[in-house]
Amino acid sequence: DVKVTQSSRYLVKRTGEKVFLECVQDMDHENMFWYRQDPGLGLRLIYFSYDVKMKEKGDIPEGYSVSREKKERFSLILESASTNQTSMYLCASSFPPDSYGYTFGSGTRLTVV
């Protein structure tokens, strides 16, 4: 089974802190994604990557950046955390051309105070 591992299940950070969310997958998937999920809004794509050192903006990239230095690892960075970034963050990976669906990590519930 594909395993997508997110480094933290729960995280509490202060406003203005730089926050790193790590995601590692073990099935050699090319594609990796970061979503946030909020009640009533569903899953919204922040950034995605189809290859090492490659990144593309999703629908809501403002306030975020990403890093993909190795194929198995995709990091989401909140440059200066704000309270409106309190959310559930979900990492996913897939094998192109995404016809087989995504595998999600278990999520990181981030609270910014």
Place this chain on the structure above:
Amino acid sequence: RKEVEQDPGPFNVPEGATVAFNCTYSNSASQSFFWYRQDCRKEPKLLMSVYSSGNEDGRFTAQLNRASQYISLLIRDSKLSDSATYLCVVNIVEGTYKYIFGTGTRLKVLA
């Protein structure tokens, strides 16, 4: 208009009942369709892909209607363990592949 729309529910049904959800999508270029299941405070998990000819997996049946641009999920003989949120997902190609998630339909199966 949202690209993928679902009735948020909740659908409250007794054990053993048959329940169906629909999901409409707006982009006619949509290529792949999926149903995901999400339990409370957990990640979404792929339930089944939806094929043009329709497909069945045990108690679950998925249908695609391209002309009317909707997909459906039918659950027969509902179990308590089926209680979850069901997300409709549509894959479109706009330069690159893009998944669009519905906001989900919540199902509660009652004893």
